[in-house]
Amino acid sequence: MTTARLSVPKEKIKFVLLEGIHDSAVQTLKDHGYTQVVTAPKALVGPELVELIADAHFLGIRSRTQLTADVLEKAGKLTAIGAFCIGTNQIDLQAALRRGVPVFNAPFSNTRSVAELVLAEIIMLMRGIPHKNAVLHRNGWVKSAAGSYEVRGKTLGIVGYGHIGTQIGVLAEHLGMQVVFVDIEAKLPLGNARQLPSLDALLQAADVVTLHVPETPETKDMIGAAQLARMKPGSHLINASRGTVVDIEALADALQRGHLAGAAIDVFPVEPQGNDARFESPLVAFENVLLTPHIGGSTAEAQENIGREVAAKLVRYSDNGSTVTAVNFPEVSLPGHAGRSRLLHIHRNIPGVMAQVNERFSKAGINIAAQYLRTNDEVGYVVIDVDSDSSRVALDELCGVPGTIRCRVLY
Numbered sequence: 463m464t465t466a467r468l469s470v471p472k473e474k475i476k477f478v479l480l481e482g483i484h485d486s487a488v489q490t491l492k493d494h495g496y497t498q499v500v501t502a503p504k505a506l507v508g509p510e511l512v513e514l515i516a517d518a519h520f521l522g523i524r525s526r527t528q529l530t531a532d533v534l535e536k537a538g539k540l541t542a543i544g545a546f547c548i549g550t551n552q553i554d555l556q557a558a559l560r561r562g563v564p565v566f567n568a569p570f571s572n573t574r575s576v577a578e579l580v581l582a583e584i585i586m587l588m589r590g591i592p593h594k595n596a597v598l599h600r601n602g603w604v605k606s607a608a609g610s611y612e613v614r615g616k617t618l619g620i621v622g623y624g625h626i627g628t629q630i631g632v633l634a635e636h637l638g639m640q641v642v643f644v645d646i647e648a649k650l651p652l653g654n655a656r657q658l659p660s661l662d663a664l665l666q667a668a669d670v671v672t673l674h675v676p677e678t679p680e681t682k683d684m685i686g687a688a689q690l691a692r693m694k695p696g697s698h699l700i701n702a703s704r705g706t707v708v709d710i711e712a713l714a715d716a717l718q719r720g721h722l723a724g725a726a727i728d729v730f731p732v733e734p735q736g737n738d739a740r741f742e743s744p745l746v747a748f749e750n751v752l753l754t755p756h757i758g759g760s761t762a763e764a765q766e767n768i769g770r771e772v773a774a775k776l777v778r779y780s781d782n783g784s785t786v787t788a789v790n791f792p793e794v795s796l797p798g799h800a801g802r803s804r805l806l807h808i809h810r811n812i813p814g815v816m817a818q819v820n821e822r823f824s825k826a827g828i829n830i831a832a833q834y835l836r837t838n839d840e841v842g843y844v845v846i847d848v849d850s851d852s853s854r855v856a857l858d859e860l861c862g863v864p865g866t867i868r869c870r871v872l873y
């Protein structure tokens with residue numbers, strides 16, 4: 463891979479924001495002097511995506527845009543990526559790291575929105591509302607208590623007790639539910655929640671099972687035919703995590719046989735690219751399934767906050783070099799550098815790079831005012847503050863160091 467020298471004046475830095483990212487992001491960028499912002503309302507794929515990001519310095523996406531190693535390879539100027547959501551499974555994080563591109567996300571801003579939706583779905587499912595609603599839309603009438611239950615006293619099983627799972631547990635207890643959960647980590651149970659030793663134990667105990675794990679190789683098809691068979695007859699499944707976590711054919715089969723009384727599904731193995739595309743799923747046949755178009759985090763509050771939060775992280779990286787909260791990159795927290803020039807150097811983590819940097823600066827007579835270094839297994843990130851009149855020479859020296867992936871001077 464060739465070394466990228468990326469020192470661009472602010473007004474020439476190009477941001478591309480896809481998937482209808484909230485205007486608060488554009489406003490935040492403008493407030494900080496970044497005026498070249500291109501937006502698109504949906505996810506892009508193939509040549510359309512490659513063409514738009516070919517000269518982008520910063521790219522903002524949500525959960526739909528797939529940033530593979532191949533796509534990243536074609537975005538030679540890319541400096542950082544913002545995932546304006548929680549999940550980062552749509553990005554090849556290792557490929558981005560190897561290209562010296564940090565990835566930032568919004569780990570909390572939409573979690574309350576998901577928790578509120580799931581809480582509503584628990585009640586809707588336990589009262590059989592999806593089916594009753596569908597019947598009335600066909601001019602029918604089903605006034606009956608059969609299959610309708612209060613949630614009070616019932617058991618909610620939470621799979622993945624993180625930011626979303628914990629909030630749902632607390633809200634559900636307020637409704638009088640018993641809460642059990644599983645997680646790969648030992649977690650502090652909030653309220654009266656209890657951590658169970660296995661997924662099987664949870665599936666056998668819960669009246670409603672709700673999934674809140676990330677997409678990983680371990681969570682792929684985590685709920686398949688065998689797990690669905692272990693759920694209580696007449697129980698309900700909610701998935702607002704990732705579409706890959708549930709085997710949809712197996713779920714359709716469990717619903718068909720009447721083993722499950724209902725489900726609420728917000729995420730799907732294959733989702734349409736945008737609002738003009740067609741949605742296909744075997745679940746459309748079931749009136750007892752609440753289907754939503756991946757809108758768990760789609761509220762005005764969440765999207766506005768995410769827009770501001772992730773744009774601010776990109777601005778901070780661009781203005782200051784800070785990589786704090788990057789999900790794939792050595793994290794460096796940096797003070798301001800008023801009165802000095804700041805150089806950023808991203809290199810392969812091989813022996814001798816720092817020795818080379820210091821030797822070259824010493825030979826060129828460049829005084830280092832401050833230096834910060836963090837590494838991980840693959841990459842080193844060093845930030846060097848120098849007197850402004852030596853910044854050009856310093857950049858030339860830095861870019862010449864063997865192992866350099868990227869070097870940049872901040873204006």
Ligand SMILES: NC(=O)c1ccc[n+]([C@@H]2O[C@H](COP(=O)([O-])OP(=O)(O)OC[C@H]3O[C@@H](n4cnc5c(N)ncnc54)[C@H](O)[C@@H]3O)[C@@H](O)[C@H]2O)c1
Pocket residue numbers: 548549569572573576621622623624625626627644645646647674675676677678680681702703704728729756757758759760
């Ligand atoms: N539907 C939506 O619009 C929407 C919105 C936000 C987030 N999400 C999805 O929800 C997921 C969870 O969000 P969060 O903020 O709670 O994340 P989080 O990282 O705070 O929590 C995830 C929890 O899952 C646990 N976990 C990981 N692998 C596991 C496994 N194999 N078995 C059991 N537990 C496991 C983790 O230890 C962690 O406690 C996100 O990764 C994202 O994919 C969807």
Ligand SMILES: O=C(O)[C@H](O)COP(=O)(O)O
Pocket residue numbers: 524525526546547548549550572756757759760
């Ligand atoms: O990962 C997330 O935060 C959710 O899946 C929401 O994704 P979205 O921004 O594409 O709605």
